[in-house]
Amino acid sequence: MIRLARVEDLPLLQDIERAAGEAFRGLGMDSVADDDPASLDELQVYAAASRAWVYADGLDFPVAYVLVDVVDGNAHVEQVTVHPDAAHQGLGRELLHAARIWGRGHGMQRQTLSTFRDVPWNAPYYRRLGFEELDAGTWGPQLTRLMEHEAELGLTRWPRLAMWRPTAPPGH
Numbered sequence: 001m002i003r004l005a006r007v008e009d010l011p012l013l014q015d016i017e018r019a020a021g022e023a024f025r026g027l028g029m030d031s032v033a034d035d036d037p038a039s040l041d042e043l044q045v046y047a048a049a050s051r052a053w054v055y056a057d058g059l060d061f062p063v064a065y066v067l068v069d070v071v072d073g074n075a076h077v078e079q080v081t082v083h084p085d086a087a088h089q090g091l092g093r094e095l096l097h098a099a100r101i102w103g104r105g106h107g108m109q110r111q112t113l114s115t116f117r118d119v120p121w122n123a124p125y126y127r128r129l130g131f132e133e134l135d136a137g138t139w140g141p142q143l144t145r146l147m148e149h150e151a152e153l154g155l156t157r158w159p160r161l162a163m164w165r166p167t168a169p170p171g172h
């Protein structure tokens with residue numbers, strides 16, 4: 001089930017991040033795999049703001065999580081990660097949906113994120129979930145800053161893009 005993250009979950013979120021990052025090694029993206037997960041203090045900011053959700057297993061242990069920021073007035077997915085042992089069960093899709101509904105409930109029109117263009121479980125995955133590329137010319141100031149920061153971190157060694165989908169699914 002999906003629930004808000006609690007302080008005691010946070011070390012497990014770091015473990016999930018490290019485990020999921022390993023997949024990038026297979027694409028020669030070792031520096032992404034080696035990236036430290038968010039610190040406990042950083043994660044605590046999301047938990048305290050009720051903008052971190054986990055998918056908890058039957059014993060209530062998190063196996064996946066999503067962190068959301070408000071960027072240019074949109075519900076921005078800072079991170080969505082599923083432990084490899086729990087992958088391919090739709091948990092990522094469900095967490096993204098929960099974050100989408102949160103944004104909609106807070107009056108936001110769009111769900112946004114930034115991701116790697118060519119990593120199969122990144123942009124192509126989000127496209128299948130209804131996300132489309134957000135042209136650089138239309139980025140707001142906060143998204144622009146965020147993309148610049150990613151470049152400073154060296155992430156743009158591999159092409160990255162911003163994507164969006166409406167917070168209200170079609171027909172709503």
Ligand SMILES: CC(C)(COP(=O)(O)OP(=O)(O)OC[C@H]1O[C@@H](n2cnc3c(N)ncnc32)[C@H](O)[C@@H]1OP(=O)(O)O)[C@@H](O)C(=O)NCCC(=O)NCCS
Pocket residue numbers: 020021023078079080081082083086087088089090091092093094115120121122125
């Ligand atoms: C991206 C991610 C969140 C998807 O979570 P998930 O719960 O496995 O995804 P879903 O079950 O909703 O969808 C699964 C689909 O995602 C794609 N996918 C997931 N992992 C994949 C992989 N290693 N290779 C290729 N496609 C993959 C496939 O299309 C898959 O469909 P399938 O299960 O029929 O093969 C998860 O793979 C993950 O945590 N990856 C590492 C961290 C990451 O890259 N986060 C996003 C960028 S910040």
